[in-house]
Amino acid sequence: MASRYCWQTIVLLLSVVIAVPTLAGEPMEKIKQTTGKIIAIVTDPALKAPERAKERRHLIRKAVDERFDWGEMSRRTLSTHWAKRTDAERKEFINLFGELLERTYMGKVDDYSGEKVRFENEIIDGDYGIVKAKILTRKETEIPVIYRLKKKSGDWYVYDISIEGVSFINNYRTQFNSIIVKSSYQDLVKRLKAKVE
Amino acid sequence: MKRFNLELSVGLFMIAGIVCLGYLSIRLGKMEVFGEKGYEIKAIFSNSGGLKAGSSVVIAGVDVGRVKKIILDDYQALAVLSLPLDLKIQEDAIASIKTKGLIGEKYIGITPGGSEKTIEPGGRIRDTQPAVDLEQLLSSYVFGKL
Numbered sequence: 446m447a448s449r450y451c452w453q454t455i456v457l458l459l460s461v462v463i464a465v466p467t468l469a470g471e472p473m474e475k476i477k478q479t480t481g482k483i484i485a486i487v488t489d490p491a492l493k494a495p496e497r498a499k500e501r502r503h504l505i506r507k508a509v510d511e512r513f514d515w516g517e518m519s520r521r522t523l524s525t526h527w528a529k530r531t532d533a534e535r536k537e538f539i540n541l542f543g544e545l546l547e548r549t550y551m552g553k554v555d556d557y558s559g560e561k562v563r564f565e566n567e568i569i570d571g572d573y574g575i576v577k578a579k580i581l582t583r584k585e586t587e588i589p590v591i592y593r594l595k596k597k598s599g600d601w602y603v604y605d606i607s608i609e610g611v612s613f614i615n616n617y618r619t620q621f622n623s624i625i626v627k628s629s630y631q632d633l634v635k636r637l638k639a640k641v642e
Numbered sequence: 643m644k645r646f647n648l649e650l651s652v653g654l655f656m657i658a659g660i661v662c663l664g665y666l667s668i669r670l671g672k673m674e675v676f677g678e679k680g681y682e683i684k685a686i687f688s689n690s691g692g693l694k695a696g697s698s699v700v701i702a703g704v705d706v707g708r709v710k711k712i713i714l715d716d717y718q719a720l721a722v723l724s725l726p727l728d729l730k731i732q733e734d735a736i737a738s739i740k741t742k743g744l745i746g747e748k749y750i751g752i753t754p755g756g757s758e759k760t761i762e763p764g765g766r767i768r769d770t771q772p773a774v775d776l777e778q779l780l781s782s783y784v785f786g787k788l
Contacts, residue, residue: 527756
């Protein structure tokens with residue numbers, strides 16, 4: 446009798462112990478890891494040498510690729526035009542989009558000068574998560590940032606960032622739509638290629 | 643007899659006038675006849691910026707629906723949107739609070755998404771952008787933090 450309850454207690458305890466690590470895989474934890482990685486790369490004195498710039502960018506890009514879902518972001522920015530694209534076109538677009546963002550924002554990451562990121566809270570709603578943070582600039586302004594994540598294959602990936610309430614995806618969605626409607630999807634691709642070359 | 647005719651015509655004229663007035667007020671008041679035929683979805687904003695019930699819902703610059711009501715829910719603004727039955731909103735559409743002009747009235751702009759899944763009646767637009775509070779933005783950049 447006693448041994449039966451003993452068994453149950455052990456199983457219960459074990460399940461709690463095993464459950465705890467999965468609780469730690471929440472969106473905020475994932476974002477913290479990625480921003481931590483990127484800040485570590487950017488502040489690493491060994492990588493500051495100009496000859497290692499390419500390596501540095503490659504490492505940053507790798508850290509970003511782990512957390513950002515380029516496919517999801519591409520679909521969201523192309524919106525109603527995504528359905529009409531072939532698989533090859535979609536693959537091409539996802540690559541171009543990643544390159545565009547790297548070109549646009551990598552320079553800004555290089556300009557990092559000690560800004561801190563303070564994570565405030567997270568809201569999880571099924572497979573979707575929202576992480577709210579504040580970037581504290583050197584001038585002591587606080588910039589509110591909201592990360593939107595989606596759970597895929599057990600891991601959390603960012604699909605949108607809002608800075609001061611302005612959505613990154615919405616910004617590109619409006620611009621891409623405007624170009625596609627005014628001229629064509631091929632023209633958009635041409636423009637993107639020109640920007641990343 | 644003549645008296646009766648006169649009173650009759652005056653009466654009819656009055657009725658005609660009131661009917662015209664009624665027609666005008668309904669048209670100008672933009673009462674939606676599809677009210678019963680539309681469906682409702684929700685959107686939650688951290689700042690509604692003064693959006694009112696009756697405000698427009700706009701897609702690609704076209705007036706497609708109305709804000710049925712706007713209430714406070716868990717300290718956020720919950721807007722109930724009324725949309726025509728044949729208009730489907732994708733699951734990854736983004737709803738933002740925009741302003742007509744720079745300081746005009748607020749409305750909700752929806753940019754369509756790329757998902758094949760659409761929002762069911764009674765569902766919610768997940769991704770929203772709040773109204774931009776220009777004063778707050780200005781103050782945080784001009785004055786910084788104490």
